[in-house]
Amino acid sequence: MRVLIVDERPERLEALARALEAEGHDVVTAPRERTDLHACIREVAPDVVVIDVQVPDRDVLEDTRRIAREQPKPIVMFVDESDDESTRAAIEAGVAAYVVNGASPARVRSILAVAVARFREHQHLRSELARARSSLAERKLVDRAKGLLMERRGWSEDEAYRALRQMAMNRNMRLVEVARSVLEMVHLL
Numbered sequence: 041m042r043v044l045i046v047d048e049r050p051e052r053l054e055a056l057a058r059a060l061e062a063e064g065h066d067v068v069t070a071p072r073e074r075t076d077l078h079a080c081i082r083e084v085a086p087d088v089v090v091i092d093v094q095v096p097d098r099d100v101l102e103d104t105r106r107i108a109r110e111q112p113k114p115i116v117m118f119v120d121e122s123d124d125e126s127t128r129a130a131i132e133a134g135v136a137a138y139v140v141n142g143a144s145p146a147r148v149r150s151i152l153a154v155a156v157a158r159f160r161e162h163q164h165l166r167s168e169l170a171r172a173r174s175s176l177a178e179r180k181l182v183d184r185a186k187g188l189l190m191e192r193r194g195w196s197e198d199e200a201y202r203a204l205r206q207m208a209m210n211r212n213m214r215l216v217e218v219a220r221s222v223l224e225m226v227h228l229l
Contacts, residue, residue: 041152044086046070046077052092056118059148060090077103081111088152092118096126101133108134114159116151136162178216185219188226 043065047053057067068084070077081089089107093100096119104115116137117130130138137155139147182204189200208218 041087041156042066042068042085043088043090043152044068044070044081044084045090045092047090047092049092056090056092056148060152063149065152078106078111081107081113086113088114088116088156090116090118090152094120095122096130101129104130104135105133112159112163114152114155116155178219181216181223182219185222188222192226 043060045053045056045060045067047056047069053069057069060067068086070080091100091104096104096117104117107113107115112134114136115134116139117135118139119126119130120141122138122140127138136159137151139151182201185204186197186200189195189203190197193200195203204215204218204222207213208215211218213221
C-alpha cells in the first residue's frame, strides 16, 4: 500500500516510516510545516493516510472531515493524549482507526489492516445506503405517477402500473423516467 504519513515530529515520523517500509509499504511523508493536506493527497494518491499528533486539534479534525467527504481514504490517527470528546470528534470526522499511545512499530501492521477493512466496510454501507435512498425516491415517483393516473383516469393501481410499464417498454425507458415524464406533463396541463 502507498501510505502518507503526516507527523510534525521527525523522530516519530522516521520510526513509523521505517516500520511501514519494513512491511513492504510505499511510504510518503508530508512536509512538516503546516501544509494543504488535500493537495498533498491529490498529488501523492495514497491508499492510507496516517496522522500522528499529540492531541487532535480543530484544524486536524476539519482536514480529516474534508478528506473523508471529498477524497475518501482510510485514515489512521495516532494520538498521545485523548479524551472522550476528542475520540468522538475524530470518529465523526471519518477516522477509521484512532489509537491512543500506540504508534509503536510492532502494532502498525495490524492497525492499518483493521483501518482499511473498517474503511472498506463503511464505504460499502454508504454506497448501499445511497442505492436504497435512490431506489426509494424512484419508487415514490412511480407511486405518485400511479396515483395521478388513478385519479385522472379512474384506473385501479394495477391498471395504472401496467400503463406506466407498457409506456416504458414502448419508449425503451426506465419506469422511473416515464413516471417523471407523466408528472411533468401534468404540471404543464
